[in-house]
Amino acid sequence: xxxxxxxxxxxxxxxxxxxxxSEITNLKQNLLKAGYIIVPKNQKHDLxxxxxxxxxxxxxxxxxxxxxxxxxxxxxxxxFVMGCLNKTIPEINHAFKNSTEILKYVKKNYAKAQYPVPNxxxxxxxALIKIQSGCDxxxxxxxxxxxxxxxxxxxxxxxxTQIKNLEKQSYKEIVLVGQNILQYKxxxxxxxxxxxxxxQQTNILRIRFSSLDPRLIDGDFLALLKNPHICPHLHLSLQxxxxxxxxxxxxxxxxxxxLNIVKQAQKINSLTSITTDIIVGFPGETDKDxxxxxxxxxxxxxxxxxxxxxxxxxxTKAANFKNQLFPQIKxxxxxxxxxLAKKQKAEFCKKIKGETLPVLFEQKRNGYWRGLTSNYMQxxxxxxxxxKNQIVNLKI
Ligand code: SF4
Numbered sequence: 001x002x003x004x005x006x007x008x009x010x011x012x013x014x015x016x017x018x019x020x021x022s023e024i025t026n027l028k029q030n031l032l033k034a035g036y037i038i039v040p041k042n043q044k045h046d047l048x049x050x051x052x053x054x055x056x057x058x059x060x061x062x063x064x065x066x067x068x069x070x071x072x073x074x075x076x077x078x079x080f081v082m083g084c085l086n087k088t089i090p091e092i093n094h095a096f097k098n099s100t101e102i103l104k105y106v107k108k109n110y111a112k113a114q115y116p117v118p119n120x121x122x123x124x125x126x127a128l129i130k131i132q133s134g135c136d137x138x139x140x141x142x143x144x145x146x147x148x149x150x151x152x153x154x155x156x157x158x159x160x161t162q163i164k165n166l167e168k169q170s171y172k173e174i175v176l177v178g179q180n181i182l183q184y185k186x187x188x189x190x191x192x193x194x195x196x197x198x199x200q201q202t203n204i205l206r207i208r209f210s211s212l213d214p215r216l217i218d219g220d221f222l223a224l225l226k227n228p229h230i231c232p233h234l235h236l237s238l239q240x241x242x243x244x245x246x247x248x249x250x251x252x253x254x255x256x257x258x259l260n261i262v263k264q265a266q267k268i269n270s271l272t273s274i275t276t277d278i279i280v281g282f283p284g285e286t287d288k289d290x291x292x293x294x295x296x297x298x299x300x301x302x303x304x305x306x307x308x309x310x311x312x313x314x315x316t317k318a319a320n321f322k323n324q325l326f327p328q329i330k331x332x333x334x335x336x337x338x339x340l341a342k343k344q345k346a347e348f349c350k351k352i353k354g355e356t357l358p359v360l361f362e363q364k365r366n367g368y369w370r371g372l373t374s375n376y377m378q379x380x381x382x383x384x385x386x387x388k389n390q391i392v393n394l395k396i
Contacts, residue, residue, distance in 0.1 A: 055144055129175065
């Protein structure tokens with residue numbers, strides 16, 4: 001029997017990565033399409049759906065905190081959770097594997113609104129497209145592949161249809177997201193072939209990639225950078241500049257291979273920017289290993305480095321490694337690398353100064369239009385014109 005709640009209201013929360021963001025956006029669109037009302041969390045609601053993240057101990061704590069806080073404010077509301085959930089808590093009424101299961105459950109058990117639901121979505125400029133989830137690898141610090149299982153890819157037809165719909169809504173840029181997007185495999189399509197199919201079958205103006213795994217990059221993939229619709233920006237996950245630590249992380253590439261990828265990419269398009277993630281203070285990381293990371297980073301000139309002090313994650317192999325480091329050492333290494341990252345960003349920006357780059361403007365704040373260059377630099381421009389969702393060639 002369906003639960004009839006007049007004007008049933010659903011609040012959505014997402015924590016963590018771009019994959020989670022894209023899943024919740026998709027779910028939101030499907031719920032709206034099915035006739036349910038979506039409200040902000042701080043408004044009265046009957047159901048709260050949370051896309052959880054447990055990648056680190058901290059992320060898991062935030063997930064639990066958000067669930068408890070929402071339950072305190074709306075004790076009558078049901079709480080459903082999907083995504084990466086390590087263990088359940090009493091405040092959770094149901095845990096689901098994914099958004100498809102939730103949607104099915106909601107449609108079956110909750111009556112939709114008795115009147116047409118206005119589409120309250122503001123027009124946006126950039127959309128996240130989930131192309132796969134899960135991962136076939138087993139990095140020793142990672143728990144995610146345990147939650148999400150082996151890599152599962154979205155069908156080509158579904159991806160193309162989604163992009164065409166976004167084009168109709170005037171989106172200019174899509175970001176292909178997943179746990180490890182280079183593991184995309186659907187029938188005869190690998191990731192590069194998927195991107196070529198998107199280029200052939202849609203008119204989307206900009207395609208950006210989320211995090212890329214260096215062990216899966218080949219010449220065919222890099223050749224995509226020749227296409228003007230592909231953003232010359234690689235978020236190439238490094239994790240460490242020490243081959244010894246990379247091995248212990250089970251990353252299966254070396255710094256030499258990484259450097260080669262960067263050189264080839266920048267040879268194809270000299271404006272290609274590189275951003276990355278680095279873990280500092282991994283178990284067994286000596287001063288010399290950390291110095292190797294600093295030296296290696298100096299060879300690349302990153303636009304941005306996301307630095308993560310290693311945090312022990314129960315259930316991973318690395319949590320049982322000997323030689324865990326003291327928090328103070330991790331903090332010192334974080335600070336050193338952070339100082340270098342800031343310097344590198346400034347150097348990269350200096351190098352780009354004077355170049356003309358296409359900028360997709362997203363919003364106006366404090367009198368300035370703000371947007372992203374194709375190679376992922378944030379820029380601002382004073383203009384009385386409405387630049388929202390416009391791609392403008394701008395001298396940096
Ligand atoms: S590549 Fe490694 S870090 Fe990334 S999801 Fe797979 S196991 Fe986790």
